[in-house]
Amino acid sequence: YLYDNRYAGDKVIRVVPENEEAAKTLKDLSQQFKVDLWQPGSVSYISKGAFVDLHVSRNTSQILLAYLQQANIQYTVLISDLQKAVEKQSGLRVSRNRR
């Protein structure tokens, strides 16, 4: 596996905060769970209406998604298994390596 399979089960989640309260909740959760923010560049940019793409580890994702549901914050799972997406990105390479 690439990167020793370290991203197995990790997810990338997209949230678009509908109001300032949701934005604040998302900021707090992002800091609390130390997510890897893909967009925007930093937590301070999280604001109402702005795309927020979060890379969350396998263990964290269940807890985080539960918090979002509880806070009634809509989300989309952009990438459900990051390891598979990493492997697929350089598809040629992985098959080449296997060969």
Next chain:
Amino acid sequence: SLPGYSYDIYHSLEEIQSWMHHLNKSHSGLVHMLSVGKSYEGRPLFVLKLGKRSRVYKKAVWMDCGIHAREWIGPAFCQWFVNEALQTYQTDPAMRRMLNQLYFYIMPIFNVDGYHFSWTHDRFWRKTRSKNSRFHCHGVDANRNWKVKWCDEGASIHPCDDTYCGPFPESEPEVKAVADFLRKHRKQIKAYLSFHAYAQMLLYPYSYKYATIPNFSCVESAAFNAVNALQSVYGIRYRYGPASSTLYVSSGSSMDWAYKNGIPYAFAFELRDTGHFGFLLPETLIKPTCTETMLAVKNITMHLLKKC
């Protein structure tokens, strides 16, 4: 160029550096490789000077890719641009005019340490790999470390944050090396283009404030024509405008510094996509992304050659 070197896959740092060495030898009439310094971990910072050699003074365009390590499509585009230029110099009148009348300084990987780390350890690493004496965290955001409104809004003073501005402006050897080069060539360089991902945007100053640049109409029309040229290929829409209002406010960026340093056309491309794949844009999309971006860059370059 390099036999068997594929431009629609992602390459490691070593592969890209040997590609540059090869071009330096095989296309000496149009390519000259130089090093502008060394990275924090001691790797050379290679730049390709592309263009017909001439004793006559020529203006120049600077292009850098890979300021943020995880944005692999950037370095892929820089390589694509060089190959396209070499392959079409004889057949494409526009490219011939560009390379005869201008030099292009192309830095395929700005953040060499971070890029290497993103291949070997952490695919989503963003920053440089400098060590912080007081914290266990590595790295500075190379796009927050420039001496323009340094460490103001949109940058973090905390070393573990992704947008950490560094202990002082140009603290990062990579940033200092490029800033020194651009300062030295400031009279010659008329456009600064930096390639990032992902968001599908073409941004111009200012990032650090909501204000209009003095040469707004010229820059705006260049951006407008560039995104239209880009869209004409596959219909992909890029938003364009001042970075502060189109993306978000950020301080210490290379684009703002280049503009403040006297380069009249400074742009930052946020290449594909808008989030479906994010940093993991598949290799199958390298070709369309680079093909459309090529048109945008040629458009900006031809705008430079006209009087605005």
